[in-house]
Amino acid sequence: MSASPRSQTFSQNTHGGSMFRRKKEKRGITFSLMLVGASGTGKTTFANNLLESTIFPHRYQQDVPASTNNDNVKIVQPTKVVTFNSTNGIPSYMSPFDPASPFLEPGITVTSTALEITTNPGEHDFDTPTPEKINFLLTDTLGLGENLNNGICFDEIVSYLEQQFDLVLAEETRIKRNPRFQDTRVHVALYFIEPTGHGLRELDVEIMKRLSRYTNVLPIIARADSFTADELTRFKKKVIEDIDRFNVPIYKFEVDENEDDLETIEENKALAKLQPFAIICADQRDSVTGKYYREYPWGKVDIDNDNISDLKLLKRVLFGSHLQEFKDTTQNLLYENYRAEKLASVPEWDVENNDVTETSISSEKNEAIPSTLVNGLTRNSTAPSLSNFASLINTGKFKSQQSLAIPPQSDTPSTPRLNGVDEADESLTAQSINSPRSVSSNVQASPERTKLRNISENIPYMLQHDRIVARKQKLEELEAQSAKELQKRIQELERKAVELKMREKLLRQTSHDQSQESIQTNSTKEKLANGAVQIKKEETYNDLASIISKRD
Protein backbone atom coordinates (compact mmCIF):
# COMPACT_ATOMS: atom_id res chain seq x y z
CA MET A 1 0.00 0.00 0.00
CA SER A 2 1.26 3.45 -0.80
CA ALA A 3 2.11 6.04 1.77
CA SER A 4 -0.46 8.64 2.65
CA PRO A 5 1.27 12.02 2.89
CA ARG A 6 -1.84 13.53 4.43
CA SER A 7 -1.81 11.14 7.30
CA GLN A 8 1.87 11.74 7.83
CA THR A 9 1.37 15.49 8.03
CA PHE A 10 -1.51 15.06 10.41
CA SER A 11 0.24 12.64 12.71
CA GLN A 12 3.20 14.96 13.01
CA ASN A 13 0.91 17.84 13.81
CA THR A 14 -1.25 16.15 16.33
CA HIS A 15 1.45 14.39 18.16
CA GLY A 16 3.17 17.45 19.36
CA GLY A 17 0.31 19.89 19.26
CA SER A 18 -3.32 20.38 19.88
CA MET A 19 -4.14 16.90 21.09
CA PHE A 20 -3.63 18.28 24.56
CA ARG A 21 -6.10 21.08 24.33
CA ARG A 22 -8.85 19.38 26.30
CA LYS A 23 -10.28 20.49 29.60
CA LYS A 24 -9.15 18.89 32.84
CA GLU A 25 -11.90 17.34 34.90
CA LYS A 26 -11.74 16.84 38.63
CA ARG A 27 -12.55 13.16 38.78
CA GLY A 28 -10.76 12.38 35.55
CA ILE A 29 -12.09 12.75 32.07
CA THR A 30 -15.19 10.73 31.26
CA PHE A 31 -15.43 9.45 27.75
CA SER A 32 -17.81 7.00 26.20
CA LEU A 33 -17.40 5.17 22.91
CA MET A 34 -19.73 2.81 21.09
CA LEU A 35 -18.75 0.26 18.46
CA VAL A 36 -21.41 -0.51 15.90
CA GLY A 37 -21.08 -2.72 12.87
CA ALA A 38 -21.93 -6.06 11.35
CA SER A 39 -20.51 -9.17 12.99
CA GLY A 40 -17.00 -10.02 11.99
CA THR A 41 -16.01 -6.52 10.91
CA GLY A 42 -13.32 -6.44 13.59
CA LYS A 43 -14.92 -4.51 16.45
CA THR A 44 -13.46 -6.75 19.15
CA THR A 45 -9.99 -6.68 17.60
CA PHE A 46 -10.21 -2.90 17.30
CA ALA A 47 -11.27 -2.53 20.95
CA ASN A 48 -8.22 -4.52 22.06
CA ASN A 49 -5.92 -2.57 19.76
CA LEU A 50 -7.37 0.73 20.93
CA LEU A 51 -6.61 -0.13 24.55
CA GLU A 52 -3.40 -1.99 23.69
CA SER A 53 -4.59 -4.97 25.66
CA THR A 54 -6.48 -8.25 25.40
CA ILE A 55 -9.56 -7.33 27.41
CA PHE A 56 -12.17 -8.44 24.93
CA PRO A 57 -12.25 -12.08 23.90
CA HIS A 58 -13.54 -12.94 20.43
CA ARG A 59 -16.88 -14.66 20.17
CA TYR A 60 -15.18 -17.97 19.64
CA GLN A 61 -13.07 -17.42 22.76
CA GLN A 62 -15.81 -16.72 25.31
CA ASP A 63 -14.16 -19.03 27.84
CA VAL A 64 -10.89 -17.09 27.70
CA PRO A 65 -10.65 -14.83 30.78
CA ALA A 66 -10.34 -11.10 30.16
CA SER A 67 -6.97 -9.63 31.01
CA THR A 68 -5.64 -6.19 30.32
CA ASN A 69 -1.90 -6.94 30.16
CA ASN A 70 -1.45 -3.16 30.03
CA ASP A 71 -0.59 -1.35 33.26
CA ASN A 72 -2.25 1.80 31.99
CA VAL A 73 -5.64 0.19 31.57
CA LYS A 74 -7.75 -1.06 34.48
CA ILE A 75 -11.09 -2.84 34.26
CA VAL A 76 -13.43 -0.94 36.60
CA GLN A 77 -16.55 -2.88 35.72
CA PRO A 78 -16.31 -6.04 33.64
CA THR A 79 -18.34 -6.42 30.49
CA LYS A 80 -22.07 -6.65 31.20
CA VAL A 81 -25.18 -6.77 29.08
CA VAL A 82 -26.96 -3.41 29.25
CA THR A 83 -29.79 -4.18 26.89
CA PHE A 84 -30.82 -6.82 24.40
CA ASN A 85 -33.61 -7.93 22.15
CA SER A 86 -33.88 -11.48 20.88
CA THR A 87 -36.51 -13.96 19.83
CA ASN A 88 -35.54 -16.54 22.45
CA GLY A 89 -35.53 -14.04 25.30
CA ILE A 90 -31.85 -14.56 26.10
CA PRO A 91 -29.07 -12.17 25.14
CA SER A 92 -27.24 -13.75 22.21
CA TYR A 93 -24.02 -12.84 24.00
CA MET A 94 -24.90 -15.29 26.75
CA SER A 95 -26.76 -18.01 24.89
CA PRO A 96 -24.71 -20.98 23.75
CA PHE A 97 -25.29 -22.32 20.27
CA ASP A 98 -28.27 -24.63 20.30
CA PRO A 99 -28.51 -26.85 17.21
CA ALA A 100 -32.12 -27.61 18.11
CA SER A 101 -33.15 -24.03 17.41
CA PRO A 102 -30.91 -22.71 14.64
CA PHE A 103 -33.89 -20.87 13.16
CA LEU A 104 -33.94 -18.45 16.08
CA GLU A 105 -32.27 -15.21 15.14
CA PRO A 106 -29.68 -13.86 17.59
CA GLY A 107 -31.29 -10.44 17.85
CA ILE A 108 -29.04 -7.80 19.33
CA THR A 109 -27.06 -7.55 22.54
CA VAL A 110 -25.51 -4.34 23.79
CA THR A 111 -22.69 -4.70 26.31
CA SER A 112 -20.70 -2.16 28.21
CA THR A 113 -17.33 -2.24 29.95
CA ALA A 114 -16.04 0.45 32.30
CA LEU A 115 -12.32 1.05 32.21
CA GLU A 116 -9.81 3.46 33.63
CA ILE A 117 -7.02 4.59 31.38
CA THR A 118 -3.98 6.35 32.76
CA THR A 119 -2.20 8.43 30.21
CA ASN A 120 1.53 8.66 30.64
CA PRO A 121 3.90 11.11 29.05
CA GLY A 122 5.66 9.52 26.11
CA GLU A 123 4.03 6.12 26.36
CA HIS A 124 2.42 4.63 23.31
CA ASP A 125 -0.66 6.49 22.17
CA PHE A 126 -2.05 7.63 25.46
CA ASP A 127 0.74 10.14 25.89
CA THR A 128 -0.08 13.50 27.42
CA PRO A 129 2.21 16.12 29.01
CA THR A 130 1.05 15.14 32.48
CA PRO A 131 -0.56 11.87 33.65
CA GLU A 132 -4.32 11.97 33.29
CA LYS A 133 -7.14 9.58 34.05
CA ILE A 134 -9.79 8.76 31.52
CA ASN A 135 -12.92 7.03 32.81
CA PHE A 136 -13.66 5.18 29.65
CA LEU A 137 -16.94 3.42 28.91
CA LEU A 138 -16.85 1.11 25.93
CA THR A 139 -20.17 -0.08 24.54
CA ASP A 140 -20.23 -2.88 22.02
CA THR A 141 -23.08 -4.17 19.88
CA LEU A 142 -23.35 -7.83 18.94
CA GLY A 143 -25.58 -9.42 16.36
CA LEU A 144 -26.08 -6.57 13.92
CA GLY A 145 -26.60 -7.83 10.38
CA GLU A 146 -27.24 -11.40 11.51
CA ASN A 147 -31.02 -11.10 11.58
CA LEU A 148 -33.51 -11.25 8.75
CA ASN A 149 -35.10 -8.17 10.21
CA ASN A 150 -32.36 -5.87 11.41
CA GLY A 151 -34.96 -3.31 12.43
CA ILE A 152 -34.96 -4.72 15.95
CA CYS A 153 -31.23 -4.06 16.15
CA PHE A 154 -31.58 -0.42 15.12
CA ASP A 155 -34.44 0.11 17.52
CA GLU A 156 -32.59 -1.43 20.43
CA ILE A 157 -29.35 0.49 19.89
CA VAL A 158 -31.15 3.78 19.31
CA SER A 159 -33.41 3.32 22.30
CA TYR A 160 -30.36 2.57 24.46
CA LEU A 161 -28.82 5.87 23.34
CA GLU A 162 -32.08 7.68 24.01
CA GLN A 163 -32.34 6.16 27.47
CA GLN A 164 -28.95 7.60 28.38
CA PHE A 165 -30.23 11.05 27.39
CA ASP A 166 -33.40 10.47 29.39
CA LEU A 167 -31.44 9.52 32.47
CA VAL A 168 -29.46 12.75 32.30
CA LEU A 169 -32.64 14.72 31.72
CA ALA A 170 -34.27 13.05 34.70
CA GLU A 171 -31.24 13.75 36.86
CA GLU A 172 -31.17 17.38 35.81
CA THR A 173 -34.78 17.92 36.77
CA ARG A 174 -34.31 16.54 40.27
CA ILE A 175 -34.19 19.21 42.91
CA LYS A 176 -31.55 17.34 44.80
CA ARG A 177 -28.98 15.92 42.45
CA ASN A 178 -27.24 12.63 42.97
CA PRO A 179 -23.55 13.53 43.28
CA ARG A 180 -22.64 10.01 42.19
CA PHE A 181 -24.73 10.11 39.06
CA GLN A 182 -22.89 8.56 36.15
CA ASP A 183 -23.33 10.13 32.79
CA THR A 184 -23.48 7.26 30.32
CA ARG A 185 -24.27 9.21 27.18
CA VAL A 186 -22.25 7.95 24.24
CA HIS A 187 -19.94 10.63 22.89
CA VAL A 188 -18.83 8.84 19.73
CA ALA A 189 -20.08 5.86 17.77
CA LEU A 190 -17.65 4.23 15.39
CA TYR A 191 -19.58 2.64 12.57
CA PHE A 192 -17.66 -0.21 10.95
CA ILE A 193 -18.34 -0.35 7.21
CA GLU A 194 -17.74 -3.74 5.63
CA PRO A 195 -14.97 -3.67 3.03
CA THR A 196 -17.24 -4.54 0.11
CA GLY A 197 -15.82 -1.97 -2.30
CA HIS A 198 -19.36 -1.05 -3.38
CA GLY A 199 -20.12 1.97 -1.25
CA LEU A 200 -22.73 2.05 1.49
CA ARG A 201 -25.60 -0.39 1.85
CA GLU A 202 -29.10 0.56 2.92
CA LEU A 203 -28.39 -0.88 6.36
CA ASP A 204 -25.33 1.37 6.78
CA VAL A 205 -27.22 4.49 5.74
CA GLU A 206 -30.21 3.72 7.95
CA ILE A 207 -28.25 2.98 11.11
CA MET A 208 -25.82 5.86 10.75
CA LYS A 209 -28.72 8.26 10.26
CA ARG A 210 -30.47 7.00 13.35
CA LEU A 211 -27.35 6.97 15.51
CA SER A 212 -26.40 10.50 14.60
CA ARG A 213 -29.41 11.91 16.43
CA TYR A 214 -27.82 10.88 19.73
CA THR A 215 -24.10 10.70 19.16
CA ASN A 216 -21.23 11.72 16.90
CA VAL A 217 -20.91 9.09 14.20
CA LEU A 218 -17.55 8.33 12.65
CA PRO A 219 -17.68 5.92 9.73
CA ILE A 220 -14.73 3.52 9.68
CA ILE A 221 -13.65 1.24 6.87
CA ALA A 222 -12.90 -2.02 8.61
CA ARG A 223 -10.34 -4.59 7.49
CA ALA A 224 -8.78 -2.08 5.14
CA ASP A 225 -6.08 -4.59 4.18
CA SER A 226 -8.70 -6.09 1.85
CA PHE A 227 -7.95 -3.30 -0.64
CA THR A 228 -5.07 -2.18 -2.76
CA ALA A 229 -4.17 1.49 -2.41
CA ASP A 230 -6.18 2.45 -5.51
CA GLU A 231 -9.17 0.38 -4.48
CA LEU A 232 -9.15 1.98 -1.07
CA THR A 233 -9.08 5.48 -2.51
CA ARG A 234 -12.01 4.60 -4.77
CA PHE A 235 -13.97 2.99 -1.96
CA LYS A 236 -13.44 5.98 0.33
CA LYS A 237 -14.69 8.26 -2.43
CA LYS A 238 -17.78 6.12 -2.95
CA VAL A 239 -18.56 6.10 0.75
CA ILE A 240 -18.29 9.87 1.00
CA GLU A 241 -20.46 10.28 -2.10
CA ASP A 242 -23.13 8.05 -0.56
CA ILE A 243 -22.94 9.93 2.73
CA ASP A 244 -23.57 13.20 0.87
CA ARG A 245 -26.24 11.73 -1.42
CA PHE A 246 -28.27 10.25 1.41
CA ASN A 247 -27.62 13.15 3.79
CA VAL A 248 -26.09 11.01 6.51
CA PRO A 249 -25.18 13.47 9.29
CA ILE A 250 -21.84 11.95 10.29
CA TYR A 251 -19.30 13.89 12.34
CA LYS A 252 -17.38 16.12 9.95
CA PHE A 253 -14.09 17.73 10.78
CA GLU A 254 -15.19 21.22 10.00
CA VAL A 255 -13.17 24.38 10.06
CA ASP A 256 -14.21 27.80 11.29
CA GLU A 257 -11.73 30.20 9.72
CA ASN A 258 -12.75 33.00 12.11
CA GLU A 259 -12.72 31.01 15.35
CA ASP A 260 -10.10 28.26 15.01
CA ASP A 261 -6.39 28.66 15.31
CA LEU A 262 -4.15 27.81 12.40
CA GLU A 263 -3.11 24.49 13.80
CA THR A 264 -6.69 23.34 14.33
CA ILE A 265 -7.65 24.48 10.85
CA GLU A 266 -4.79 22.54 9.29
CA GLU A 267 -5.51 19.48 11.39
CA ASN A 268 -9.24 19.43 10.68
CA LYS A 269 -8.68 19.93 6.96
CA ALA A 270 -6.32 16.96 6.90
CA LEU A 271 -8.76 14.81 8.84
CA ALA A 272 -11.69 15.81 6.65
CA LYS A 273 -9.74 14.72 3.56
CA LEU A 274 -8.84 11.44 5.19
CA GLN A 275 -12.39 10.51 6.19
CA PRO A 276 -13.61 7.78 6.41
CA PHE A 277 -10.72 6.30 8.36
CA ALA A 278 -9.51 2.99 7.02
CA ILE A 279 -8.08 0.72 9.68
CA ILE A 280 -6.22 -2.55 9.94
CA CYS A 281 -6.32 -4.36 13.27
CA ALA A 282 -4.52 -7.41 14.60
CA ASP A 283 -4.31 -9.83 17.48
CA GLN A 284 -0.65 -10.66 17.20
CA ARG A 285 1.76 -8.63 19.27
CA ASP A 286 5.54 -8.53 19.21
CA SER A 287 6.69 -9.59 22.67
CA VAL A 288 9.81 -7.42 22.48
CA THR A 289 8.54 -4.17 20.99
CA GLY A 290 4.94 -4.56 22.21
CA LYS A 291 3.75 -3.53 18.73
CA TYR A 292 0.77 -5.13 17.07
CA TYR A 293 1.22 -6.64 13.65
CA ARG A 294 -0.86 -8.66 11.20
CA GLU A 295 0.90 -11.63 9.73
CA TYR A 296 0.18 -12.74 6.19
CA PRO A 297 1.68 -15.67 4.30
CA TRP A 298 3.92 -13.21 2.49
CA GLY A 299 4.99 -11.05 5.44
CA LYS A 300 4.06 -8.84 8.36
CA VAL A 301 2.22 -5.54 8.50
CA ASP A 302 2.79 -3.10 11.32
CA ILE A 303 -0.75 -1.86 11.97
CA ASP A 304 0.54 1.27 13.69
CA ASN A 305 2.18 2.40 10.49
CA ASP A 306 0.37 5.62 9.55
CA ASN A 307 1.11 5.01 5.89
CA ILE A 308 -1.02 1.90 5.65
CA SER A 309 -3.56 2.16 8.46
CA ASP A 310 -5.40 5.05 10.09
CA LEU A 311 -5.64 3.17 13.38
CA LYS A 312 -3.01 5.16 15.26
CA LEU A 313 -4.42 8.39 13.97
CA LEU A 314 -7.90 7.41 15.00
CA LYS A 315 -6.65 6.65 18.52
CA ARG A 316 -5.17 10.12 18.75
CA VAL A 317 -8.36 11.71 17.49
CA LEU A 318 -10.43 9.78 20.04
CA PHE A 319 -8.25 10.12 23.11
CA GLY A 320 -6.52 13.36 22.20
CA SER A 321 -7.30 16.03 19.68
CA HIS A 322 -11.10 15.65 19.48
CA LEU A 323 -12.10 14.08 22.78
CA GLN A 324 -13.37 17.35 24.24
CA GLU A 325 -14.94 18.33 20.95
CA PHE A 326 -16.96 15.09 20.84
CA LYS A 327 -18.13 15.65 24.39
CA ASP A 328 -19.08 19.25 23.73
CA THR A 329 -21.05 18.36 20.61
CA THR A 330 -22.89 15.64 22.50
CA GLN A 331 -23.78 18.00 25.34
CA ASN A 332 -24.34 21.29 23.59
CA LEU A 333 -25.85 20.21 20.33
CA LEU A 334 -27.28 16.71 20.39
CA TYR A 335 -28.43 16.59 23.99
CA GLU A 336 -29.67 20.17 24.06
CA ASN A 337 -31.75 19.57 20.93
CA TYR A 338 -33.18 16.41 22.42
CA ARG A 339 -33.93 18.10 25.72
CA ALA A 340 -35.61 21.10 24.13
CA GLU A 341 -37.75 18.79 21.98
CA LYS A 342 -38.75 16.65 24.94
CA LEU A 343 -39.62 19.48 27.25
CA ALA A 344 -41.45 21.38 24.53
CA SER A 345 -43.77 18.42 24.11
CA VAL A 346 -44.91 18.34 27.76
CA PRO A 347 -48.51 19.52 27.87
CA GLU A 348 -48.57 19.86 31.67
CA TRP A 349 -46.13 22.71 31.62
CA ASP A 350 -48.96 24.90 30.45
CA VAL A 351 -49.53 26.38 33.87
CA GLU A 352 -51.99 29.03 32.68
CA ASN A 353 -54.38 26.55 31.13
CA ASN A 354 -54.06 23.86 33.80
CA ASP A 355 -54.53 21.42 31.00
CA VAL A 356 -54.23 18.00 32.60
CA THR A 357 -55.87 15.10 30.91
CA GLU A 358 -55.20 11.99 32.97
CA THR A 359 -54.76 11.51 36.67
CA SER A 360 -53.58 8.72 38.89
CA ILE A 361 -53.22 8.55 42.63
CA SER A 362 -49.89 8.66 44.39
CA SER A 363 -50.20 6.23 47.25
CA GLU A 364 -47.60 7.97 49.37
CA LYS A 365 -48.81 11.54 49.15
CA ASN A 366 -52.37 10.83 48.16
CA GLU A 367 -52.07 13.56 45.58
CA ALA A 368 -53.75 13.45 42.25
CA ILE A 369 -50.97 12.91 39.82
CA PRO A 370 -51.39 13.13 36.09
CA SER A 371 -49.74 10.17 34.49
CA THR A 372 -48.87 11.79 31.22
CA LEU A 373 -45.21 11.41 30.49
CA VAL A 374 -42.82 14.08 29.49
CA ASN A 375 -42.78 13.07 25.88
CA GLY A 376 -46.51 13.33 25.67
CA LEU A 377 -46.92 9.56 25.69
CA THR A 378 -49.06 7.94 28.32
CA ARG A 379 -48.21 5.12 30.65
CA ASN A 380 -50.12 3.27 33.31
CA SER A 381 -47.37 3.44 35.88
CA THR A 382 -48.36 4.91 39.21
CA ALA A 383 -44.89 6.39 39.55
CA PRO A 384 -45.20 10.15 39.93
CA SER A 385 -44.00 12.18 37.03
CA LEU A 386 -43.14 15.73 36.14
CA SER A 387 -46.84 16.34 36.00
CA ASN A 388 -46.79 16.46 39.80
CA PHE A 389 -45.98 20.05 39.40
CA ALA A 390 -48.94 20.63 37.18
CA SER A 391 -51.15 18.79 39.60
CA LEU A 392 -50.04 20.94 42.50
CA ILE A 393 -50.53 24.01 40.46
CA ASN A 394 -53.88 22.68 39.37
CA THR A 395 -55.16 22.45 42.88
CA GLY A 396 -54.59 26.20 43.08
CA LYS A 397 -52.47 25.76 46.18
CA PHE A 398 -49.79 28.04 44.93
CA LYS A 399 -49.03 30.32 42.08
CA SER A 400 -45.48 29.51 41.34
CA GLN A 401 -42.76 31.08 39.34
CA GLN A 402 -40.05 28.55 39.68
CA SER A 403 -37.76 27.65 36.89
CA LEU A 404 -37.37 23.96 36.33
CA ALA A 405 -35.20 24.53 33.39
CA ILE A 406 -31.58 23.71 33.43
CA PRO A 407 -29.21 26.40 32.38
CA PRO A 408 -26.71 25.43 29.70
CA GLN A 409 -24.23 23.33 31.62
CA SER A 410 -20.63 22.55 31.15
CA ASP A 411 -20.78 18.79 30.90
CA THR A 412 -22.10 16.25 33.33
CA PRO A 413 -24.96 17.21 35.60
CA SER A 414 -22.97 16.92 38.77
CA THR A 415 -24.17 20.15 40.42
CA PRO A 416 -26.19 19.16 43.43
CA ARG A 417 -28.51 22.17 43.11
CA LEU A 418 -30.97 23.17 40.51
CA ASN A 419 -30.52 26.63 39.15
CA GLY A 420 -32.61 29.13 41.07
CA VAL A 421 -33.17 26.88 44.09
CA ASP A 422 -31.04 27.71 47.10
CA GLU A 423 -31.10 24.96 49.70
CA ALA A 424 -30.24 27.31 52.57
CA ASP A 425 -32.57 30.07 51.55
CA GLU A 426 -36.09 28.95 52.36
CA SER A 427 -37.69 32.18 51.23
CA LEU A 428 -37.90 31.81 47.56
CA THR A 429 -37.24 34.89 45.62
CA ALA A 430 -39.19 35.11 42.46
CA GLN A 431 -36.87 34.24 39.70
CA SER A 432 -37.30 34.15 36.03
CA ILE A 433 -34.85 32.81 33.56
CA ASN A 434 -34.95 34.22 30.12
CA SER A 435 -33.52 31.19 28.43
CA PRO A 436 -35.60 30.05 25.46
CA ARG A 437 -35.46 26.55 26.91
CA SER A 438 -36.67 27.54 30.34
CA VAL A 439 -40.18 26.95 31.54
CA SER A 440 -40.81 29.30 34.41
CA SER A 441 -43.49 30.36 36.84
CA ASN A 442 -43.51 32.29 40.12
CA VAL A 443 -43.16 30.36 43.35
CA GLN A 444 -44.01 31.83 46.72
CA ALA A 445 -42.31 30.45 49.80
CA SER A 446 -44.86 28.00 51.11
CA PRO A 447 -45.34 24.51 52.49
CA GLU A 448 -46.29 23.53 48.98
CA ARG A 449 -42.78 24.17 47.89
CA THR A 450 -41.48 21.81 50.54
CA LYS A 451 -44.12 19.35 49.48
CA LEU A 452 -43.09 19.75 45.92
CA ARG A 453 -39.51 19.17 46.87
CA ASN A 454 -40.41 16.13 48.95
CA ILE A 455 -42.28 14.62 46.09
CA SER A 456 -39.52 15.16 43.63
CA GLU A 457 -36.85 13.99 46.02
CA ASN A 458 -38.76 10.80 46.53
CA ILE A 459 -38.87 10.24 42.84
CA PRO A 460 -35.59 8.93 41.60
CA TYR A 461 -36.38 9.30 37.96
CA MET A 462 -39.30 11.54 37.30
CA LEU A 463 -38.76 11.55 33.63
CA GLN A 464 -38.30 7.86 33.20
CA HIS A 465 -39.04 7.00 29.68
CA ASP A 466 -41.67 4.44 28.77
CA ARG A 467 -39.05 2.12 27.43
CA ILE A 468 -37.05 2.03 30.64
CA VAL A 469 -40.17 1.09 32.53
CA ALA A 470 -41.14 -1.46 29.91
CA ARG A 471 -37.64 -2.91 29.87
CA LYS A 472 -37.59 -3.22 33.64
CA GLN A 473 -40.98 -4.87 33.63
CA LYS A 474 -39.84 -7.26 30.94
CA LEU A 475 -36.72 -8.18 32.90
CA GLU A 476 -38.80 -8.65 36.06
CA GLU A 477 -41.25 -10.83 34.14
CA LEU A 478 -38.37 -12.86 32.75
CA GLU A 479 -36.90 -13.27 36.20
CA ALA A 480 -40.26 -14.31 37.65
CA GLN A 481 -40.79 -16.71 34.78
CA SER A 482 -37.38 -18.33 35.17
CA ALA A 483 -37.90 -18.55 38.95
CA LYS A 484 -41.22 -20.30 38.30
CA GLU A 485 -39.62 -22.65 35.81
CA LEU A 486 -36.81 -23.36 38.24
CA GLN A 487 -39.31 -24.14 40.97
CA LYS A 488 -41.19 -26.42 38.61
CA ARG A 489 -38.00 -28.21 37.67
CA ILE A 490 -37.03 -28.61 41.31
CA GLN A 491 -40.41 -30.15 42.05
CA GLU A 492 -40.14 -32.40 39.02
CA LEU A 493 -36.65 -33.52 40.06
CA GLU A 494 -37.80 -34.16 43.61
CA ARG A 495 -40.68 -36.25 42.30
CA LYS A 496 -38.30 -38.18 40.07
CA ALA A 497 -35.91 -38.73 42.97
CA VAL A 498 -38.72 -40.20 45.10
CA GLU A 499 -39.77 -42.39 42.18
CA LEU A 500 -36.22 -43.60 41.68
CA LYS A 501 -35.86 -44.41 45.34
CA MET A 502 -39.05 -46.44 45.25
CA ARG A 503 -37.85 -48.29 42.20
CA GLU A 504 -34.50 -48.94 43.78
CA LYS A 505 -36.22 -50.33 46.85
CA LEU A 506 -38.42 -52.51 44.71
CA LEU A 507 -35.46 -53.73 42.72
CA ARG A 508 -33.57 -54.51 45.90
CA GLN A 509 -36.55 -56.43 47.23
CA THR A 510 -36.94 -58.35 43.99
CA SER A 511 -33.27 -59.18 43.74
CA HIS A 512 -33.30 -60.29 47.37
CA ASP A 513 -36.30 -62.54 46.74
CA GLN A 514 -34.68 -63.88 43.62
CA SER A 515 -31.45 -64.66 45.40
CA GLN A 516 -33.39 -66.47 48.14
CA GLU A 517 -35.22 -68.41 45.50
CA SER A 518 -32.07 -69.27 43.64
CA ILE A 519 -30.44 -70.47 46.86
CA GLN A 520 -33.41 -72.74 47.45
CA THR A 521 -33.41 -73.95 43.88
CA ASN A 522 -29.72 -74.60 44.04
CA SER A 523 -30.04 -76.69 47.16
CA THR A 524 -32.92 -78.67 45.57
CA LYS A 525 -30.85 -79.11 42.47
CA GLU A 526 -27.96 -80.25 44.58
CA LYS A 527 -30.15 -82.72 46.32
CA LEU A 528 -31.58 -83.98 43.07
CA ALA A 529 -28.13 -84.13 41.59
CA ASN A 530 -26.87 -86.12 44.59
CA GLY A 531 -29.80 -88.52 44.10
CA ALA A 532 -28.97 -88.92 40.45
CA VAL A 533 -25.34 -89.61 41.23
CA GLN A 534 -26.41 -92.17 43.74
CA ILE A 535 -28.67 -93.86 41.20
CA LYS A 536 -25.97 -93.70 38.56
CA LYS A 537 -23.46 -95.13 40.99
CA GLU A 538 -25.85 -97.92 41.90
CA GLU A 539 -26.59 -98.47 38.24
CA THR A 540 -22.89 -98.65 37.56
CA TYR A 541 -22.36 -101.05 40.42
CA ASN A 542 -25.24 -103.15 39.13
CA ASP A 543 -23.77 -103.08 35.65
CA LEU A 544 -20.34 -104.06 36.92
CA ALA A 545 -21.83 -106.84 39.06
CA SER A 546 -23.75 -108.20 36.12
CA ILE A 547 -20.60 -108.10 33.91
CA ILE A 548 -18.55 -109.89 36.58
CA SER A 549 -21.28 -112.42 37.18
CA LYS A 550 -21.49 -113.01 33.46
CA ARG A 551 -17.72 -113.60 33.35
CA ASP A 552 -18.01 -116.01 36.16
Ligand SMILES: Nc1nc2c(ncn2[C@@H]2O[C@H](COP(=O)(O)OP(=O)(O)OP(=O)(O)O)[C@@H](O)[C@H]2O)c(=O)[nH]1
Ligand atom coordinates in the same frame (compact mmCIF):
# COMPACT_ATOMS: atom_id res chain seq x y z
N1 LIG B 1 -7.68 -9.12 7.48
C1 LIG B 1 -8.14 -8.55 8.59
N2 LIG B 1 -8.79 -9.26 9.49
C2 LIG B 1 -9.23 -8.65 10.63
C3 LIG B 1 -9.02 -7.30 10.87
N3 LIG B 1 -9.56 -6.99 12.07
C4 LIG B 1 -10.08 -8.12 12.57
N4 LIG B 1 -9.88 -9.13 11.70
C5 LIG B 1 -10.27 -10.53 11.87
O1 LIG B 1 -11.67 -10.64 11.67
C6 LIG B 1 -12.21 -11.67 12.50
C7 LIG B 1 -13.38 -11.13 13.29
O2 LIG B 1 -12.92 -10.10 14.13
P1 LIG B 1 -13.68 -9.65 15.45
O3 LIG B 1 -12.85 -8.59 16.05
O4 LIG B 1 -14.00 -10.83 16.28
O5 LIG B 1 -15.01 -9.08 14.81
P2 LIG B 1 -16.31 -8.52 15.56
O6 LIG B 1 -16.82 -7.42 14.75
O7 LIG B 1 -16.00 -8.26 16.99
O8 LIG B 1 -17.28 -9.77 15.45
P3 LIG B 1 -18.52 -10.13 16.41
O9 LIG B 1 -17.94 -10.47 17.75
O10 LIG B 1 -19.12 -11.33 15.72
O11 LIG B 1 -19.43 -8.96 16.42
C8 LIG B 1 -11.05 -12.15 13.38
O12 LIG B 1 -10.54 -13.32 12.85
C9 LIG B 1 -10.02 -11.02 13.28
O13 LIG B 1 -8.70 -11.48 13.42
C10 LIG B 1 -8.33 -6.54 9.87
O14 LIG B 1 -8.10 -5.34 9.99
N5 LIG B 1 -7.92 -7.21 8.76
